[in-house]
Amino acid sequence: MTGAAKTAILAGDGVLPGVVAQALGDAGTPPLVLALEGFPPALPQGIAAESFRLERLVPLLDRLVDEGFARVVFAGAIRRPRLEPEMFDPRTAALVPRILTAMQQGDDGALREVIAIFEDWGLEVVGVDAICPALVPGEGVLAGEPSAADRADAARAAAILSITGPLDIGQGCVVVQGLCLAFETLPGTEAMLEFAALHQGLRPRPDGARGVLFKAPKPGQDRRIDLPAIGPDTVAQAARAGLAGIAWQAGGVLLLDREATIAAAKAAGVFLWARA
Incomplete structure:
Protein backbone atom coordinates (compact mmCIF):
# COMPACT_ATOMS: atom_id res chain seq x y z
CA MET A 1 0.00 0.00 0.00
CA CYS A 132 -3.49 -4.40 5.18
CA PRO A 133 -5.46 -6.35 2.52
CA ALA A 134 -3.34 -9.47 3.13
CA LEU A 135 -4.97 -9.78 6.57
CA VAL A 136 -8.26 -10.78 4.93
CA PRO A 137 -7.90 -14.22 3.29
CA GLY A 138 -9.91 -15.19 0.26
CA GLU A 139 -11.70 -18.50 -0.06
CA GLY A 140 -9.74 -21.65 0.75
CA VAL A 141 -8.55 -24.12 3.39
CA LEU A 142 -5.40 -22.91 5.15
CA ALA A 143 -4.82 -25.83 7.52
CA GLY A 144 -6.24 -29.32 7.94
CA GLU A 145 -9.30 -30.46 6.03
CA PRO A 146 -12.93 -30.00 7.17
CA SER A 147 -15.01 -33.15 6.88
CA ALA A 148 -18.46 -33.27 5.33
CA ALA A 149 -19.92 -33.04 8.84
CA ASP A 150 -17.71 -30.05 9.64
CA ARG A 151 -18.83 -28.30 6.45
CA ALA A 152 -22.44 -28.94 7.41
CA ASP A 153 -21.83 -27.47 10.87
CA ALA A 154 -20.19 -24.41 9.32
CA ALA A 155 -23.15 -23.94 6.97
CA ARG A 156 -25.53 -24.21 9.92
CA ALA A 157 -23.50 -21.64 11.87
CA ALA A 158 -23.47 -19.25 8.90
CA ALA A 159 -27.24 -19.56 8.63
CA ILE A 160 -27.62 -18.78 12.35
CA LEU A 161 -25.46 -15.65 12.10
CA SER A 162 -27.33 -14.47 9.01
CA ILE A 163 -30.48 -14.34 11.15
CA THR A 164 -29.07 -13.10 14.46
CA GLY A 165 -26.56 -10.67 12.94
CA PRO A 166 -29.16 -8.01 12.11
CA LEU A 167 -30.11 -8.06 15.81
CA ASP A 168 -26.56 -6.82 16.59
CA ILE A 169 -25.81 -9.69 18.97
CA GLY A 170 -22.46 -11.11 17.90
CA GLN A 171 -20.12 -12.20 15.12
CA GLY A 172 -19.53 -15.84 15.99
CA CYS A 173 -21.09 -19.09 17.13
CA VAL A 174 -20.15 -22.71 17.79
CA VAL A 175 -22.16 -25.46 16.12
CA VAL A 176 -21.72 -29.13 16.99
CA GLN A 177 -23.50 -31.82 15.00
CA GLY A 178 -26.00 -29.29 13.74
CA LEU A 179 -26.77 -27.83 17.19
CA CYS A 180 -25.74 -24.36 18.38
CA LEU A 181 -23.58 -24.96 21.46
CA ALA A 182 -22.45 -21.39 22.10
CA PHE A 183 -23.07 -17.90 20.78
CA GLU A 184 -20.94 -14.76 20.93
CA THR A 185 -22.46 -11.96 22.97
CA LEU A 186 -21.05 -8.86 24.68
CA PRO A 187 -18.23 -10.68 26.57
CA GLY A 188 -16.69 -11.74 23.23
CA THR A 189 -15.16 -14.75 21.50
CA GLU A 190 -12.98 -15.93 24.36
CA ALA A 191 -15.95 -16.13 26.74
CA MET A 192 -17.96 -17.99 24.09
CA LEU A 193 -15.22 -20.57 23.63
CA GLU A 194 -14.79 -20.98 27.39
CA PHE A 195 -18.50 -21.77 27.56
CA ALA A 196 -18.14 -24.24 24.68
CA ALA A 197 -15.24 -25.93 26.48
CA LEU A 198 -17.29 -26.32 29.65
CA HIS A 199 -20.18 -27.87 27.74
CA GLN A 200 -18.42 -29.99 25.11
CA GLY A 201 -19.90 -33.07 26.80
CA LEU A 202 -23.30 -32.07 25.38
CA ARG A 203 -22.46 -33.42 21.93
CA PRO A 204 -25.32 -35.71 20.92
CA ARG A 205 -22.86 -38.35 19.66
CA PRO A 206 -19.63 -38.36 21.71
CA ASP A 207 -17.78 -40.08 18.88
CA GLY A 208 -19.30 -37.83 16.19
CA ALA A 209 -18.28 -34.47 14.71
CA ARG A 210 -16.47 -32.29 17.24
CA GLY A 211 -17.91 -28.95 16.15
CA VAL A 212 -16.90 -25.74 14.40
CA LEU A 213 -16.34 -22.14 15.41
CA PHE A 214 -17.69 -19.85 12.68
CA LYS A 215 -17.11 -16.10 12.47
CA ALA A 216 -18.53 -13.51 10.09
CA PRO A 217 -19.37 -9.81 9.99
CA LYS A 218 -22.94 -8.90 10.74
CA PRO A 219 -25.12 -8.49 7.65
CA GLY A 220 -25.08 -4.84 6.63
CA GLN A 221 -22.19 -4.05 8.99
CA ASP A 222 -19.97 -1.12 8.04
CA ARG A 223 -16.74 -3.02 7.42
CA ARG A 224 -14.52 -0.05 8.08
CA ILE A 225 -14.72 -0.79 11.77
CA ASP A 226 -15.01 -3.84 14.06
CA LEU A 227 -14.30 -6.63 11.56
CA PRO A 228 -14.14 -9.98 13.37
CA ALA A 229 -10.67 -11.46 13.77
CA ILE A 230 -8.96 -14.74 14.57
CA GLY A 231 -5.38 -15.47 15.57
CA PRO A 232 -3.19 -17.96 17.45
CA ASP A 233 -5.14 -17.40 20.68
CA THR A 234 -8.39 -18.28 18.89
CA VAL A 235 -6.84 -21.55 17.72
CA ALA A 236 -5.72 -22.42 21.25
CA GLN A 237 -9.17 -21.63 22.64
CA ALA A 238 -10.92 -23.67 19.94
CA ALA A 239 -8.61 -26.61 20.64
CA ARG A 240 -9.37 -26.43 24.38
CA ALA A 241 -13.06 -26.50 23.50
CA GLY A 242 -12.49 -29.75 21.61
CA LEU A 243 -13.54 -28.27 18.26
CA ALA A 244 -12.50 -29.70 14.92
CA GLY A 245 -11.80 -26.33 13.38
CA ILE A 246 -12.47 -22.70 12.66
CA ALA A 247 -14.36 -21.45 9.62
CA TRP A 248 -15.15 -17.90 8.63
CA GLN A 249 -16.67 -15.83 5.89
CA ALA A 250 -14.02 -15.42 3.19
CA GLY A 251 -13.14 -11.76 2.69
CA GLY A 252 -14.85 -10.71 5.91
CA VAL A 253 -12.55 -11.73 8.78
CA LEU A 254 -9.06 -10.58 9.77
CA LEU A 255 -6.47 -13.34 10.15
CA LEU A 256 -3.84 -12.06 12.57
CA ASP A 257 -0.28 -13.40 12.54
CA ARG A 258 -1.06 -15.70 9.64
CA GLU A 259 2.02 -17.94 9.84
CA ALA A 260 1.76 -18.46 13.60
CA THR A 261 -1.99 -19.09 13.39
CA ILE A 262 -1.59 -21.70 10.66
CA ALA A 263 1.29 -23.36 12.53
CA ALA A 264 -0.75 -23.44 15.74
CA ALA A 265 -3.71 -24.96 13.90
CA LYS A 266 -1.60 -27.68 12.33
CA ALA A 267 0.01 -28.48 15.69
CA ALA A 268 -3.39 -28.68 17.41
CA GLY A 269 -5.09 -30.64 14.61
CA VAL A 270 -7.57 -27.78 14.04
CA PHE A 271 -8.60 -26.87 10.50
CA LEU A 272 -8.77 -23.29 9.22
CA TRP A 273 -11.21 -22.60 6.42
CA ALA A 274 -12.16 -19.32 4.72
CA ARG A 275 -15.61 -20.28 3.49
CA ALA A 276 -17.29 -18.63 0.51
Whole structure:
Protein backbone atom coordinates (compact mmCIF):
# COMPACT_ATOMS: atom_id res chain seq x y z
CA MET A 1 0.00 0.00 0.00
CA THR A 2 1.32 3.44 -0.89
CA GLY A 3 0.12 6.96 -0.38
CA ALA A 4 1.13 10.10 1.50
CA ALA A 5 -2.09 10.77 3.43
CA LYS A 6 -1.37 11.41 7.09
CA THR A 7 -3.14 8.69 9.08
CA ALA A 8 -4.10 8.33 12.73
CA ILE A 9 -4.85 4.95 14.30
CA LEU A 10 -7.53 4.87 17.00
CA ALA A 11 -6.20 1.88 18.88
CA GLY A 12 -7.70 -0.64 21.27
CA ASP A 13 -6.42 -3.86 22.83
CA GLY A 14 -4.40 -6.47 21.00
CA VAL A 15 -1.79 -6.74 18.28
CA LEU A 16 -3.83 -5.33 15.38
CA PRO A 17 -2.95 -1.64 15.96
CA GLY A 18 0.74 -2.55 15.82
CA VAL A 19 0.29 -4.50 12.59
CA VAL A 20 -1.47 -1.54 10.97
CA ALA A 21 1.11 0.93 12.29
CA GLN A 22 3.95 -1.21 10.94
CA ALA A 23 2.29 -1.46 7.53
CA LEU A 24 1.82 2.30 7.32
CA GLY A 25 5.39 2.91 8.41
CA ASP A 26 6.72 0.46 5.83
CA ALA A 27 4.68 2.34 3.19
CA GLY A 28 6.37 5.60 4.15
CA THR A 29 3.55 7.15 6.16
CA PRO A 30 4.22 6.51 9.87
CA PRO A 31 0.93 7.03 11.72
CA LEU A 32 -0.02 8.73 14.93
CA VAL A 33 -1.23 5.97 17.28
CA LEU A 34 -3.88 7.11 19.73
CA ALA A 35 -4.80 4.55 22.39
CA LEU A 36 -8.10 4.82 24.22
CA GLU A 37 -7.20 5.07 27.89
CA GLY A 38 -7.61 1.70 29.59
CA PHE A 39 -7.17 -0.32 26.38
CA PRO A 40 -3.40 -0.42 25.75
CA PRO A 41 -2.41 -1.96 22.40
CA ALA A 42 0.49 -4.39 21.99
CA LEU A 43 2.86 -2.33 19.84
CA PRO A 44 6.16 -3.39 18.27
CA GLN A 45 9.37 -1.88 19.58
CA GLY A 46 9.88 1.61 18.22
CA ILE A 47 6.17 2.43 17.88
CA ALA A 48 4.65 4.50 20.67
CA ALA A 49 1.07 5.49 21.43
CA GLU A 50 -0.49 8.55 22.99
CA SER A 51 -3.49 7.97 25.21
CA PHE A 52 -6.78 9.81 24.84
CA ARG A 53 -10.18 9.88 26.48
CA LEU A 54 -13.57 10.00 24.80
CA GLU A 55 -14.56 12.85 27.10
CA ARG A 56 -12.09 15.01 25.13
CA LEU A 57 -13.04 13.81 21.65
CA VAL A 58 -13.66 17.21 20.04
CA PRO A 59 -10.25 18.65 21.02
CA LEU A 60 -8.71 15.48 19.59
CA LEU A 61 -10.60 15.89 16.32
CA ASP A 62 -9.55 19.54 16.14
CA ARG A 63 -5.93 18.53 16.68
CA LEU A 64 -6.04 15.95 13.90
CA VAL A 65 -7.44 18.49 11.45
CA ASP A 66 -5.01 21.22 12.54
CA GLU A 67 -2.05 18.86 12.11
CA GLY A 68 -3.10 17.85 8.61
CA PHE A 69 -4.36 14.33 9.20
CA ALA A 70 -6.64 13.07 6.45
CA ARG A 71 -7.46 9.50 7.48
CA VAL A 72 -8.37 7.54 10.59
CA VAL A 73 -8.20 3.76 11.08
CA PHE A 74 -9.93 2.01 13.98
CA ALA A 75 -7.94 -1.06 15.05
CA GLY A 76 -8.08 -3.30 18.10
CA ALA A 77 -10.68 -4.44 20.59
CA ILE A 78 -12.54 -1.77 22.54
CA ARG A 79 -15.26 -2.37 25.09
CA ARG A 80 -17.53 0.44 26.13
CA PRO A 81 -15.43 2.59 28.49
CA ARG A 82 -16.70 4.12 31.70
CA LEU A 83 -17.19 7.83 31.08
CA GLU A 84 -16.51 10.52 33.70
CA PRO A 85 -19.06 13.36 33.29
CA GLU A 86 -16.85 15.95 34.97
CA MET A 87 -14.10 15.40 32.38
CA PHE A 88 -16.17 16.40 29.34
CA ASP A 89 -15.29 19.65 27.61
CA PRO A 90 -18.38 21.62 26.53
CA ARG A 91 -18.15 20.81 22.81
CA THR A 92 -17.72 17.08 23.38
CA ALA A 93 -20.56 17.15 25.91
CA ALA A 94 -22.78 18.56 23.17
CA LEU A 95 -22.22 15.33 21.18
CA VAL A 96 -23.30 13.06 24.04
CA PRO A 97 -27.05 12.99 23.23
CA ARG A 98 -26.21 12.08 19.64
CA ILE A 99 -23.93 9.23 20.72
CA LEU A 100 -26.29 7.94 23.43
CA THR A 101 -29.18 7.83 20.96
CA ALA A 102 -27.02 5.77 18.60
CA MET A 103 -25.91 3.43 21.40
CA GLN A 104 -29.54 2.54 22.03
CA GLN A 105 -29.48 0.97 18.56
CA GLY A 106 -26.65 -1.38 19.60
CA ASP A 107 -22.95 -1.54 18.84
CA ASP A 108 -23.40 -1.16 15.08
CA GLY A 109 -25.45 1.99 15.51
CA ALA A 110 -22.93 3.48 17.92
CA LEU A 111 -20.01 2.70 15.61
CA ARG A 112 -21.76 4.19 12.60
CA GLU A 113 -22.37 7.38 14.57
CA VAL A 114 -18.71 7.52 15.62
CA ILE A 115 -17.71 7.22 11.96
CA ALA A 116 -20.16 10.01 11.08
CA ILE A 117 -18.65 12.30 13.72
CA PHE A 118 -15.13 11.81 12.34
CA GLU A 119 -16.44 12.46 8.84
CA ASP A 120 -18.07 15.68 10.07
CA TRP A 121 -14.52 16.91 10.73
CA GLY A 122 -13.49 15.99 7.18
CA LEU A 123 -11.56 12.89 8.24
CA GLU A 124 -11.83 9.80 6.05
CA VAL A 125 -12.42 6.60 8.02
CA VAL A 126 -10.75 3.65 6.30
CA GLY A 127 -10.91 -0.03 7.19
CA VAL A 128 -8.00 -2.13 8.34
CA ASP A 129 -8.44 -4.21 5.19
CA ALA A 130 -7.72 -1.12 3.08
CA ILE A 131 -4.36 -0.71 4.81
CA CYS A 132 -3.49 -4.40 5.18
CA PRO A 133 -5.46 -6.35 2.52
CA ALA A 134 -3.34 -9.47 3.13
CA LEU A 135 -4.97 -9.78 6.57
CA VAL A 136 -8.26 -10.78 4.93
CA PRO A 137 -7.90 -14.22 3.29
CA GLY A 138 -9.91 -15.19 0.26
CA GLU A 139 -11.70 -18.50 -0.06
CA GLY A 140 -9.74 -21.65 0.75
CA VAL A 141 -8.55 -24.12 3.39
CA LEU A 142 -5.40 -22.91 5.15
CA ALA A 143 -4.82 -25.83 7.52
CA GLY A 144 -6.24 -29.32 7.94
CA GLU A 145 -9.30 -30.46 6.03
CA PRO A 146 -12.93 -30.00 7.17
CA SER A 147 -15.01 -33.15 6.88
CA ALA A 148 -18.46 -33.27 5.33
CA ALA A 149 -19.92 -33.04 8.84
CA ASP A 150 -17.71 -30.05 9.64
CA ARG A 151 -18.83 -28.30 6.45
CA ALA A 152 -22.44 -28.94 7.41
CA ASP A 153 -21.83 -27.47 10.87
CA ALA A 154 -20.19 -24.41 9.32
CA ALA A 155 -23.15 -23.94 6.97
CA ARG A 156 -25.53 -24.21 9.92
CA ALA A 157 -23.50 -21.64 11.87
CA ALA A 158 -23.47 -19.25 8.90
CA ALA A 159 -27.24 -19.56 8.63
CA ILE A 160 -27.62 -18.78 12.35
CA LEU A 161 -25.46 -15.65 12.10
CA SER A 162 -27.33 -14.47 9.01
CA ILE A 163 -30.48 -14.34 11.15
CA THR A 164 -29.07 -13.10 14.46
CA GLY A 165 -26.56 -10.67 12.94
CA PRO A 166 -29.16 -8.01 12.11
CA LEU A 167 -30.11 -8.06 15.81
CA ASP A 168 -26.56 -6.82 16.59
CA ILE A 169 -25.81 -9.69 18.97
CA GLY A 170 -22.46 -11.11 17.90
CA GLN A 171 -20.12 -12.20 15.12
CA GLY A 172 -19.53 -15.84 15.99
CA CYS A 173 -21.09 -19.09 17.13
CA VAL A 174 -20.15 -22.71 17.79
CA VAL A 175 -22.16 -25.46 16.12
CA VAL A 176 -21.72 -29.13 16.99
CA GLN A 177 -23.50 -31.82 15.00
CA GLY A 178 -26.00 -29.29 13.74
CA LEU A 179 -26.77 -27.83 17.19
CA CYS A 180 -25.74 -24.36 18.38
CA LEU A 181 -23.58 -24.96 21.46
CA ALA A 182 -22.45 -21.39 22.10
CA PHE A 183 -23.07 -17.90 20.78
CA GLU A 184 -20.94 -14.76 20.93
CA THR A 185 -22.46 -11.96 22.97
CA LEU A 186 -21.05 -8.86 24.68
CA PRO A 187 -18.23 -10.68 26.57
CA GLY A 188 -16.69 -11.74 23.23
CA THR A 189 -15.16 -14.75 21.50
CA GLU A 190 -12.98 -15.93 24.36
CA ALA A 191 -15.95 -16.13 26.74
CA MET A 192 -17.96 -17.99 24.09
CA LEU A 193 -15.22 -20.57 23.63
CA GLU A 194 -14.79 -20.98 27.39
CA PHE A 195 -18.50 -21.77 27.56
CA ALA A 196 -18.14 -24.24 24.68
CA ALA A 197 -15.24 -25.93 26.48
CA LEU A 198 -17.29 -26.32 29.65
CA HIS A 199 -20.18 -27.87 27.74
CA GLN A 200 -18.42 -29.99 25.11
CA GLY A 201 -19.90 -33.07 26.80
CA LEU A 202 -23.30 -32.07 25.38
CA ARG A 203 -22.46 -33.42 21.93
CA PRO A 204 -25.32 -35.71 20.92
CA ARG A 205 -22.86 -38.35 19.66
CA PRO A 206 -19.63 -38.36 21.71
CA ASP A 207 -17.78 -40.08 18.88
CA GLY A 208 -19.30 -37.83 16.19
CA ALA A 209 -18.28 -34.47 14.71
CA ARG A 210 -16.47 -32.29 17.24
CA GLY A 211 -17.91 -28.95 16.15
CA VAL A 212 -16.90 -25.74 14.40
CA LEU A 213 -16.34 -22.14 15.41
CA PHE A 214 -17.69 -19.85 12.68
CA LYS A 215 -17.11 -16.10 12.47
CA ALA A 216 -18.53 -13.51 10.09
CA PRO A 217 -19.37 -9.81 9.99
CA LYS A 218 -22.94 -8.90 10.74
CA PRO A 219 -25.12 -8.49 7.65
CA GLY A 220 -25.08 -4.84 6.63
CA GLN A 221 -22.19 -4.05 8.99
CA ASP A 222 -19.97 -1.12 8.04
CA ARG A 223 -16.74 -3.02 7.42
CA ARG A 224 -14.52 -0.05 8.08
CA ILE A 225 -14.72 -0.79 11.77
CA ASP A 226 -15.01 -3.84 14.06
CA LEU A 227 -14.30 -6.63 11.56
CA PRO A 228 -14.14 -9.98 13.37
CA ALA A 229 -10.67 -11.46 13.77
CA ILE A 230 -8.96 -14.74 14.57
CA GLY A 231 -5.38 -15.47 15.57
CA PRO A 232 -3.19 -17.96 17.45
CA ASP A 233 -5.14 -17.40 20.68
CA THR A 234 -8.39 -18.28 18.89
CA VAL A 235 -6.84 -21.55 17.72
CA ALA A 236 -5.72 -22.42 21.25
CA GLN A 237 -9.17 -21.63 22.64
CA ALA A 238 -10.92 -23.67 19.94
CA ALA A 239 -8.61 -26.61 20.64
CA ARG A 240 -9.37 -26.43 24.38
CA ALA A 241 -13.06 -26.50 23.50
CA GLY A 242 -12.49 -29.75 21.61
CA LEU A 243 -13.54 -28.27 18.26
CA ALA A 244 -12.50 -29.70 14.92
CA GLY A 245 -11.80 -26.33 13.38
CA ILE A 246 -12.47 -22.70 12.66
CA ALA A 247 -14.36 -21.45 9.62
CA TRP A 248 -15.15 -17.90 8.63
CA GLN A 249 -16.67 -15.83 5.89
CA ALA A 250 -14.02 -15.42 3.19
CA GLY A 251 -13.14 -11.76 2.69
CA GLY A 252 -14.85 -10.71 5.91
CA VAL A 253 -12.55 -11.73 8.78
CA LEU A 254 -9.06 -10.58 9.77
CA LEU A 255 -6.47 -13.34 10.15
CA LEU A 256 -3.84 -12.06 12.57
CA ASP A 257 -0.28 -13.40 12.54
CA ARG A 258 -1.06 -15.70 9.64
CA GLU A 259 2.02 -17.94 9.84
CA ALA A 260 1.76 -18.46 13.60
CA THR A 261 -1.99 -19.09 13.39
CA ILE A 262 -1.59 -21.70 10.66
CA ALA A 263 1.29 -23.36 12.53
CA ALA A 264 -0.75 -23.44 15.74
CA ALA A 265 -3.71 -24.96 13.90
CA LYS A 266 -1.60 -27.68 12.33
CA ALA A 267 0.01 -28.48 15.69
CA ALA A 268 -3.39 -28.68 17.41
CA GLY A 269 -5.09 -30.64 14.61
CA VAL A 270 -7.57 -27.78 14.04
CA PHE A 271 -8.60 -26.87 10.50
CA LEU A 272 -8.77 -23.29 9.22
CA TRP A 273 -11.21 -22.60 6.42
CA ALA A 274 -12.16 -19.32 4.72
CA ARG A 275 -15.61 -20.28 3.49
CA ALA A 276 -17.29 -18.63 0.51
